[in-house]
Amino acid sequence: MRFAVDRFTEGGKNIAFANNTPTWKLHRKIAGKALRQYMIGTHFEAVLHESTNKCLPLMAKETGAFNPENYIDLMVSNILNAVCFGKRLQSSPISVGRSLLDKCNVSGKGFVEDMFPIMYKIWTTKNYFFIGLDAMELAIPLTYKIRDFTDSLILARKEAEREENEEVLSQLTNTHLRQTLMDIFNDIKTTAMFLTWYRHFIMVLADIQSKVQEEIDRVVEFLVGQLKDASGQFFCPLFLAVDELVFRIVQCVTQKLEVMYDVPQDTVVMINHWALHHDPKYWKDVEKFDPTRYLDENGKLGMKPESWLPFSAGRRVCLGEVVAKPELHLIFATIMQRFKITLPEGTNSELKLGGSSSNTQPAPFQIIVEDRINT
Numbered sequence: 119m120r121f122a123v124d125r126f127t128e129g130g131k132n133i134a135f136a137n138n139t140p141t142w143k144l145h146r147k148i149a150g151k152a153l154r155q156y157m158i159g160t161h162f163e164a165v166l167h168e169s170t171n172k173c174l175p176l177m178a179k180e181t182g183a184f185n186p187e188n189y190i191d192l193m194v195s196n197i198l199n200a201v202c203f204g205k206r207l208q209s210s211p212i213s214v215g216r217s218l219l220d221k222c223n224v225s226g227k228g229f230v231e232d233m234f235p236i237m238y239k240i241w242t243t244k245n246y247f248f249i250g251l252d253a254m255e256l257a258i259p260l261t262y263k264i265r266d267f268t269d270s271l272i273l274a275r276k277e278a279e280r281e282e283n284e285e286v287l288s289q290l291t292n293t294h295l296r297q298t299l300m301d302i303f304n305d306i307k308t309t310a311m312f313l314t315w316y317r318h319f320i321m322v323l324a325d326i327q328s329k330v331q332e333e334i335d336r337v338v339e340f341l342v343g344q345l346k347d348a349s350g351q352f353f354c355p356l357f358l359a360v361d362e363l364v365f366r367i368v369q370c371v372t373q374k375l376e377v378m379y380d381v382p383q384d385t386v387v388m389i390n391h392w393a394l395h396h397d398p399k400y401w402k403d404v405e406k407f408d409p410t411r412y413l414d415e416n417g418k419l420g421m422k423p424e425s426w427l428p429f430s431a432g433r434r435v436c437l438g439e440v441v442a443k444p445e446l447h448l449i450f451a452t453i454m455q456r457f458k459i460t461l462p463e464g465t466n467s468e469l470k471l472g473g474s475s476s477n478t479q480p481a482p483f484q485i486i487v488e489d490r491i492n493t
């Protein structure tokens with residue numbers, strides 16, 4: 119049932135596919151703490167700006183219609199590469215990012231070994247997870263400053279060594295650390311996929327695009343500062359409402375989950391977030407892309423219904439929400455600030471779905487960008 123998963127998680131040694139064992143708990147704790155620490159201060163914003171500053175000028179050079187997927191992948195893989203590996207990865211982040219994205223496409227379609235278990239003995243789906251990571255030096259000496267997520271993992275191991283805690287050490291082998299790193303780095307695809315949805319909605323709904331741009335133009339400094347003002351209020355309610363709405367509409371996660379039905383042991387179960395977020399019992403006009411549904415009577419971001427669970431809930435709640443939300447906010451806002459996005463003439467704006475069985479995204483399409491800054 120989960121031959122391939124076992125293979126690419128090296129026997130369930132990662133976080134997302136692990137059972138609720140003490141090892142999973144330890145890694146969740148270490149990884150969660152590391153991500154929260156990384157987000158303190160303005161380091162993450164600097165990483166985001168470095169990446170968008172590299173990629174958006176490349177996009178601006180496009181003179182006709184083009185598919186922006188590669189630019190989005192590049193932006194997101196640069197960011198997660200910096201978070202995970204800082205500057206230590208010797209092979210190009212693009213090649214690692216690319217191989218992971220290819221892997222996601224393969225895994226989304228399902229594995230031959232899982233469909234025909236007999237194949238397990240004679241066939242191995244190419245293990246894209248480790249390509250490019252051979253160069254990663256987990257034994258790299260620590261400096262006094264934690265530079266990236268890898269440093270945090272190494273520090274956790276050093277602490278266990280100092281305390282001579284053999285039990286913890288046996289759960290912090292190179293394989294475990296590599297798998298935890300992969301869990302974080304793998305989410306390139308989740309984030310990149312979300313951005314393809316923003317692009318779709320914002321482009322098809324020109325009036326929303328211009329309103330969002332008006333808001334962003336009013337508070338441009340927000341792009342180089344915090345996402346909230348001094349009073350703790352969000353700056354751009356409509357922009358953020360679009361954000362929340364995309365979170366509701368899209369869902370694409372393939373993580374392991376325990377449910378109360380009688381399912382055989384070792385079956386991989388996935389939550390159907392699409393159904394959760396499209397249940398007419400909880401959502402009015404479910405098919406309507408209406409960001410104002412999240413605004414209160416004063417035009418501020420209001421409360422969301424309880425069934426809004428894009429990052430799931432409970433013990434297996436997404437570990438990366440703390441990174442994903444500001445990342446998506448800032449990339450989306452920076453793109454909106456810089457470009458007016460339209461469809462090539464004669465293109466049908468109807469939504470065509472692509473992606474794979476485990477994740478849904480708009481089928482590839484082309485856009486035209488008009489530079490709002492340098493024209």
Ligand code: HEM
Nearest residue numbers: 133134301302305371373374428429430434436437438442
């Ligand atoms: C738009 C972006 C994202 C969305 C919507 C999302 C959503 C989710 C959801 C729904 C789950 C739980 C699945 C379940 O119930 O089993 C999950 C798990 C997880 N996510 Fe995310 N995620 C996003 C981005 C990220 C990022 C950027 C990272 C890493 C920095 C990340 C790391 C993880 C990990 C490690 C788990 C597994 C947690 C566990 O099983 O204990 N996610 N994500």
